[in-house]
Amino acid sequence: MEELDGEPTVTLIPGVNSKKKQMCFDWGPGEMLVCETSFNKKEKSETAPNCPFIYIIWKDVDVYSHILRKLFNESHGIFVGLQRIEEELTGKSRKAQLVRVSKNYRSVIRACMEEMHQFAIAAKDPASGRQFSSQVSILSAMELIWNLCEILFIEVAPAGPLLLHLLDWVRLHVCEVDSLSADVLGSENPSKHESFWNLVTVLVLQGRLDEARQMLSKEADASPSSAGMCRILGDLMRTMPILSPGNTQTLTELELKWQHWREECERHLQDGTFASSPRLESLCKIMLGDEAALLEQKELLSNWYHFLVTRLLYSHPTVKPIDLHFYAQSSLDMFLGGESSPEPLDNILMAAFEFDIHQVIKECSIALSNWWFVAHLTDLLDHCRLLQAHNLYFGSNMREFLLLEYASGLFAHHSLWQLGVDYFDYCPELGRVSLELHIERIPLNTERKALKVLRICEQRQMTEQVRSICKILAMKAVRNNRLGSALSWSIRAKDAAFATLVSDRFLRDYCERGCFSDLDLIDNLGPAMMLSDRLTFLGKYREFHRLYGEKRFGDAASLLLSLMTSQIAPRSFWMTLLTDALPLLEQKQVIFSAEQTYELMRCLEDLTSGKPERADPDAQRLQDDDIETTKVEMLRLALARNLARAIIREGSLEGS
C-alpha cells in the first residue's frame, strides 16, 4: 500500500448523523450507493432509520455538468482523430500534427470557459453564479497547465524560442491588460488616466515593448519636461534585441547584442538619466531584470509564473529548458516570500517546469474534479512517446488506466455512454473487457436504442453481448404478446432454443384459434427457417396450409407426410397433422398413393400404441378420450377407404 498523496475529501450525506448512525455502501462503476443502516450498538429498541433515503454518490461530478458536455463531445472527436494519426508519421510533420491537436483541445477548453463565463454573468442567484465562476477558474487553470505542457513537452522548444513561447503563454493568461489598455486609450487624455502608468508597466512586464513605446510617446507629447527621458527609454525599448521567428541569427549573436544593450541600459541608470522620474527609472530597472524592482510590481504581476517569465525575459533571454526549474523554484520562493504556501496549481506548474510529467498528472488527478483533463493530456503525451517507460503496479499503463476511469465515468452517465465506447476501443489491454461489462448494463427502453447498442457490439464481434441483448428484446416482446417481434429477435440472435419456444407459442395459438397470426413474418422466413427444427416445422406447416388453400392437394399431401416421416413435426402435433389429412383423404380423386397411405397408417399406429393406459380416468379426461377415440376411428376408416381406392387406381393404371 502506498502512502496517501493527500487528505481524502469528506462528503457529508444530508440527513444522516454519522456520529450516531452507521452507514452501508456499495460500489458501482462510476458511483456509490449509500444508506443508513438500522444497526444500533447500544439501544436495541430503536430500529427505524432516521434517513429513509438511498443516496447515489457521484465520483466524477463534472460529467453531469450541462456545459461541460460540450467539452466532452467536442474533445471526443479530437481524441478519435488523434488515435488515427498515422504511426509512420515521424519527425517534423508528426510534431506539427500533435501541436495542432493540442491546440484544438485548448480551443475547446477556451470555448467552454467562455460559455461558462456567460452563464456566470447571467446567473440569477448568487449561489449558482459562484458555482459557474469556480468552474470558470478551474477551466482556466486547466488551460494554463495544458498550454505549459504543450510548450515544454510537445513543442519541446529549445533555448531562445522557449522564452517566446513562455511570453505568449503569460500574455494569454494574464489578459486584464487588454481591457485596461482599451480603457486608458478610450479616455480623453490617456496620459492623465489614473491607470496610465500601471498600463505602461504591465506592457513592459509582458515584454510588449512596441505598445509601451507608443504609450510613452503619448506621455512625451503631454508633458514636454519628461519628453527627453521618454525618448531615451523608448529608444532602449526599440533596440532591445529579441529573437524573431524568421530570423537566422544564432543564439551567441543574440546574446552578444543583448549584452551590449544591457550595458547601455545600465549606463543610463548609473548616469541618472531617469533620476528625475522615479516611474521611468523603475521601468528601466525592470528592463534590467532587477528583482527588487520586479517584486515591487507584485500586484501587477499577479502571480509567480508571470514574475518568472518577466525575470527570464530581462535577465536570461536564452534560458535553456534544463535550467527552467531552477529559476522557477527561486521565482516561486521570492514571490511568495515565505508569506504563504504554494497552492496545488503552483505545485503542478512547478512539476511541469521540472519536466516531471508523472508528477504533473498525479497532482492534476488529485486537484481536479474530473478525469477528462488527465485522461486526454496523458493520451496526448503518450502519443508524443513520453510515457512509454512508465508502468503502474496495477492494471495496465497509466494512459490506459486514466482513459478507463474517464470512460467508466461516461458510461455511468445517462446519455454520454456512446462517447465512452471509443475510449474503450483505444485501450488495448482492458478496454474490451470493460466495454463488454458496461454495454450489457445499458437500459434499453426503445428498439432504436437497442439497435444502436447492437451495432456497437456487432462492429466489435462481441457475439456474447449480441446474443444477450437480442434475448432481452425477444423476452420483452414475448411478454408484450408480440410473437412476430420475438421471433425476429431470436432469429437475429441465432438463438435456436428461443426460436423453438416462440414457434411452440405460434403452434399453440394455431391449435387454439384455428388460424395463424403474423403471416407476413412466417411466410417470409426464408433461410432463417433452418435455425431450429420447430421453426422449420412451423414454416413448412404454414406452407402446407398455403398449398392446401391454393388447391395443390398433391404437393400438400406429400409435404404433410414428409413432416411426420422426417420427424420434424413434434409427436404431440401428429394428431393435428393426421386430422389435417382427413379432408385430403375424403377428396373425390385419390391423393395419397397406397404407399403413402401405409405410411400414414404406420404413423397413426405409432401414435396410438405408444400411449400409456391411464389408471384413474376422471370425467373430463373420459370425454377427451371419447373425442380422441372417435377421431382415431374416423381416421382409420378414411385411411382404409383411401387405401382401397388407391390400390384399385394403381392396379388399373398398371393394367392399362
Place this chain on the structure above:
Amino acid sequence: MEEIYAKFVSQKISKTRWRPVPPGSLQTAETFATGSWDNEENYVSLWSIGDFGNLDSDGGFEGDHQLLCDIKHHGDVMDLQFFDQERIVAASSTGCVTVFLHHPNNQTLSVNQQWTTAHYHTGPGSPSYSSAPCTGIVCDNPEIVTVGEDGRINLFRVDHKEPVRTIDNADSSTLHAVTFLRTPEILTVNSIGQLKIWDFRQQGNEPSQILSLTGDRVPLHCVDRHPNQQHVVATGGQDGMLSIWDVRQGTMPVSLLKAHEAEMWEVHFHPSNPDHLFTCSEDGSLWHWDASTDVPEKSSLFHQGGRTSTFLSHTISNQANVHQSLISSWLSTDPAKDRIEITSLLPNRTLSVNSLDVLGPCLVCGTDAEAIYVTRQLFS
C-alpha cells in the same frame, strides 16, 4: 458546399425538421425544430438561423443558429413533424403523441393536443397494458398517422381526442416509419424488410399490398416518397442500403444501391429538386446523392429559391427531355452507368447522424455527438 455550421447543444439530437415556408412565398428556410433523445430530460426545441432576433451576447456570427424556445418532452423524441406553420407533432418513446403550438409573439411552446396512450402493448391474457414507443408519424392537414413498436397504425385528426381509425396488429413486427402515398393511402416499413401499403378506405386489418426485399429480411428504417412521382419511393435499411421502389409494379425494389456502413436512419428526396436525395446513417455520415444528368443547368435554378418557381422553371428548361424526366432519373438508374454522383457532406465522421431535413438550399442534421449542423448553400 463550403460553409457548414456546427453547434454543440448538450443533448443528443434524434430529429431535425425545417419549418415549412408558406406556399408561394419566396422566403427561404429560417426556423427548424429539433427533438432530443436518451437524456434524463428531453426537449423539443425551435431554432432560428436568421440574422435577426436574439443573437448571443458573445457574438453569434452569421449563420450560427440560435435557440428560440424549447419545451420539456416526456420520453425520447422518436419522430417530429411540422403539422403546419405553428404546430409541431412529436412522437414519444412512451407511446404518447403530442401536438405543440408555437407562439411567435412571446417565443414559447405549449401543448396543443395530446394522445397519451396512442401506442401500447397488451400483455398475454391480461387487460393491463404497457406503453410502446411510437416510432413514426406523418402529417397531412388535418390528419396525423402514427405507427409504433406495437405494430399498430393510428389515424388521428388534430381536433379529435379519439383516433379516427386504428389498425391493431397491423404488423407482426415493429413498424419503423410511415409516409403518405396518395391521400387515403399510406406506406409503412417494418423490421423484417417489408413495405406495406394501406388504404384507409378499406376495412379490415390487411394491407392492400406488400412489397419486400428478397430473402434477407433486412429491417427498413426510413422511407420517403418522391415529391412529384408518387409511385417512386426510397427506403433505407439496417445494412445501410438505399432501395428505390416503384410501387406500381413488382414486389421487389427497382434498384439497390450500396450506401452506408451501418443503419440508414433517414432518407429524403429534395422537395423541389427531387433528382437530389439525402441520406444519413449510424456510421456518422451524411450523403448527398445527385442523379440529375445535366448538373450545371439545374443547379443554377436554385438561387431563385421558392418551391413553385423552381418547379416551373425545371419543366420549362428541360422541355426537350420532358419524357425523360417523367420516367424519373431514379427508376432508370442503371448502376453500371454510374450516373449518380455522391458527395459526403460532413467533414469528419464521428457518432451517428440521426436525422436530416432539406428545404430549398438549406440542410440541417443532428447527431449523437450532440451537434447540430446547418448549411445554407447546398447547391453552390
